[in-house]
Amino acid sequence: MRTAAAADELTDTSLRKQVYDSLRAALTSGRFAPGQKLTFRFVAKALGVSLTPVREAVRRLVAEGAFEMQPNRSVRIPLMTKAKVLELRDIRVAVEGLAVGNAAKVASRAQIANLRRIAREIVAVRKRGDSVADREKISEFHFALYTIADQPTLLRVIEGLWLQTGPYMNLLFPDYIASAAGPARRLRIIQALQARDSVAARREIENDVHGTLSYVAGLADEAGNIVPALPSAAGSRRSKGKANAALELRPKRLDLK
């Protein structure tokens, strides 16, 4: 099933889309501090575009729950709490379980081979200790898996949920990643797909998601707050003036002007 929306994603070269992608990348790679305030003009200047595409991109992210619009008027990176992580955990267990259960019923030989390739790449990347590439590969594996189910609406829901947990997945490194039996689990998932064993595949992914987010929830402090490890640890101090500029929003795919 190839929806018009999916086709649109590929051909959309608008500034709006580029801004959206840039913000999304910055968000999932943890370049924003929780609670950080974002202004339209700041983003516009950082990316070298006018307010118009920025407004539309940011508003979309607000609608998706990646940003939070405060009653007064300012966009903030949502704070993560233990309760929110547990809620996201239960939703993700439900929908990702559904996707994988369905994927197991229809997976083709080529799709399974592709999963096996990505799983191997994860092992290779992990040996090098590259946590950024590691996270990207894990994400690639999961979405390759969910895509097999061929359910565009379900995929969209899952993407929205990942966008909210994304900034906090850095917390899995290095402890949880080292302890968890990720590679073995991925092999069991692939075997379940091969055997068309929908129940087993579903159980594996449910345990995976549940374990991962339960671990993150366990990192909360007494107040229930969860603070991700930032690339630059200058997150807590926000004392004087224009220290805001310290937060750089790299254009990446955006080079115009």
Next chain:
Amino acid sequence: MRTAAAADELTDTSLRKQVYDSLRAALTSGRFAPGQKLTFRFVAKALGVSLTPVREAVRRLVAEGAFEMQPNRSVRIPLMTKAKVLELRDIRVAVEGLAVGNAAKVASRAQIANLRRIAREIVAVRKRGDSVADREKISEFHFALYTIADQPTLLRVIEGLWLQTGPYMNLLFPDYIASAAGPARRLRIIQALQARDSVAARREIENDVHGTLSYVAGLADEAGNIVPALPSAAGSRRSKGKANAALELRPKRLDLK
């Protein structure tokens, strides 16, 4: 848990929000024909506002899957297919089941009383044969139920899914509504909440959603397309010129200018 996002919903008086609400209302009440093309300028003129708030509102609805942006550039009301309904059915069964299961664990006496009140109102409305009010009351019951779970992210996901099925819920009248044991089911749900029987409550809502959307899927033609009953049946002919104006988008809450 009262999120900032939820608080924002109430205090947002922007034109963008009003346009969004108007379009959403038009959509869920079935005032748009599937496949119908919508232009920004048309909506702007119909509501008496400029393009700016319309663009942001429409783009949000596109992001939520309520509208579809075509590769070229035009916004269309998505066509509904049997496959899409079945996909929505399975997702809704999963997430609404989750919500009700959790709701049963925490429902207060007042919340249950509120549900009972709405359930009675549905019975009253149905006697009058008012299908519009009927649909609104059913929606009110469901969301009152889901809100009890106190999980804002889950609620947002559910709202997004309802937005996609909304335009087709007219198809349930009058046959399915008459045949289905809705009132009895609602009573069983309420009893399950009262008994804190999470499993039973979940089973009831799962059966409800599954039955409803399976019925809608069964209405598809040989090609798998599903066409909702429109208020004005002038949907198929779009032969000449400015017949577009026939589609009226009533402002409702929007009276400015």
Next chain:
DNA sequence: AATGCATTTTTGTGATCACAAATTTCGAGA
């Protein structure tokens, strides 16, 4: 009557401007 092509119109996109509301700054008074 049907088809191809050039012209006109429509339409989404991005930038800019004006304005009001919110936020910050700063100094006077205690």
Next chain:
DNA sequence: TCTCGAAATTTGTGATCACAAAAATGCATT
């Protein structure tokens, strides 16, 4: 040193404009 309030600045919102791409229209040719 702290507090309060007025002035200055920042910031989101909505309207308008210019432009290019797409769609619709009209006309000539077969």
